[in-house]
Amino acid sequence: AGIRAFTSDADSQSSSINPHTFTPFTLVSREPVSSTSSIFTFAHRGNPDAIGALRDAWKRGVWSIQIKQPQLQIARAYTPLPPLADPSDAELGAIRLLIRKENKGEVSGYLHRLPLEALVELRGPSLEYELPNDVKEILFLAGGTGIAPALQITHALQDKARIHVMWATRRREDCRGGSSDTRQAPKVGMLAGWKGLLGQEQADLSNAQEGNHEQNAIVRQLQSAKERSKRIPGCELSVDYFVDEEGSLITPQSVLQHTQSSKSPDSSTTQGRKLILVSGPEGFVNYWAGPKRWEGGREAQGPLGGVLSRLRLEGWEVWKL
Numbered sequence: 001a002g003i004r005a006f007t008s009d010a011d012s013q014s015s016s017i018n019p020h021t022f023t024p025f026t027l028v029s030r031e032p033v034s035s036t037s038s039i040f041t042f043a044h045r046g047n048p049d050a051i052g053a054l055r056d057a058w059k060r061g062v063w064s065i066q067i068k069q070p071q072l073q074i075a076r077a078y079t080p081l082p083p084l085a086d087p088s089d090a091e092l093g094a095i096r097l098l099i100r101k102e103n104k105g106e107v108s109g110y111l112h113r114l115p116l117e118a119l120v121e122l123r124g125p126s127l128e129y130e131l132p133n134d135v136k137e138i139l140f141l142a143g144g145t146g147i148a149p150a151l152q153i154t155h156a157l158q159d160k161a162r163i164h165v166m167w168a169t170r171r172r173e174d175c176r177g178g179s180s181d182t183r184q185a186p187k188v189g190m191l192a193g194w195k196g197l198l199g200q201e202q203a204d205l206s207n208a209q210e211g212n213h214e215q216n217a218i219v220r221q222l223q224s225a226k227e228r229s230k231r232i233p234g235c236e237l238s239v240d241y242f243v244d245e246e247g248s249l250i251t252p253q254s255v256l257q258h259t260q261s262s263k264s265p266d267s268s269t270t271q272g273r274k275l276i277l278v279s280g281p282e283g284f285v286n287y288w289a290g291p292k293r294w295e296g297g298r299e300a301q302g303p304l305g306g307v308l309s310r311l312r313l314e315g316w317e318v319w320k321l
């Protein structure tokens with residue numbers, strides 16, 4: 001997915017981003033989030049309204065843009081992060097992307113090696129999922145950079161629905177400083193006990209857990225979306241963090257606990273759809289919801305499979321991103 005081949009560069013002269021032709025943007029900053037991923041900020045030097053065409057996409061659901069690797073003439077899709085509540089000058093009117101450096105990945109490797117001020121060609125937007133307008137509740141299962149679509153959803157709904165995000169990452173550094181809203185964090189006394197029982201290495205890992213460190217940029221953005229959502233009763237955003245290296249995984253029980261708790265009387269009074277959105281690496285989506293399927297040259301949902309197909313999720317629809 002996300003791979004296209006190109007034969008001509010003749011279309012790269014436009015001055016505003018659009019879905020049909022590639023437009024050159026400048027890499028203005030690259031902020032490391034962890035040892036494997038960074039937030040890239042791209043701006044157009046000549047045209048301050050070069051991303052005007054993205055305005056509508058922010059309201060519609062999940063969408064991506066494509067970046068071209070010029071030597072290989074291949075492109076990959078990336079999911080823009082919503083604008084910050086308090087953007088710096090470089091971030092105003094710019095496109096921000098969370099990009100993970102894949103081992104031997106062609107396009108992600110190329111981007112991580114680029115010097116600042118390099119020109120990069122972008123095109124889009126491409127709508128991946130349009131939110132139905134009667135949605136009232138979302139459970140978002142995100143793996144790794146699958147958090148970017150979750151941020152787009154929280155931005156698009158702008159406090160019109162209740163959203164709970166379960167975010168699974170490989171390492172604590174990916175979600176540094178994040179503390180869960182509904183999962184129980186390890187107790188301080190328990191951590192002290194582990195130190196004696198399990199030695200220094202385990203103690204260091206425990207210290208790195210929930211909320212003990214300065215928040216990284218993605219956790220900060222989730223936090224500010226949460227603060228904003230608190231203003232509208234019944235539409236709160238909550239986030240739980242699951243970290244592979246700490247042995248905490250999203251479980252079928254944690255999903256059921258959430259879907260069943262939402263049957264409480266106060267939330268059933270308003271009519272509307274309840275959605276489970278699954279977003280992340282192929283293995284993550286397959287595990288939870290089964291593989292997507294190619295139909296007529298396009299990637300389609302395919303039947304619901306995986307763990308979610310075996311849970312009793314009455315009233316909830318599932319969508320694979």
Ligand SMILES: Cc1cc2nc3c(=O)[nH]c(=O)nc-3n(C[C@H](O)[C@H](O)[C@H](O)COP(=O)(O)OP(=O)(O)OC[C@H]3O[C@@H](n4cnc5c(N)ncnc54)[C@H](O)[C@@H]3O)c2cc1C
Pocket residue numbers: 001002064076077078079080097098099100101102103104105106107108109128145148
């Ligand atoms: C709609 C959409 C949105 C996306 N949004 C984001 C986003 O916001 N952030 C993000 O980081 N990613 C995102 N992605 C993923 C992104 O598009 C790329 O797939 C990703 O960056 C890897 O591309 P690459 O060219 O670097 O790696 P590739 O060169 O495609 O390689 C991918 C992996 O396959 C392995 N590989 C390659 N060739 C072989 C081979 N012959 N044999 C065995 N292994 C091989 C590589 O080692 C690497 O681990 C999105 C994808 C889609 C479809």
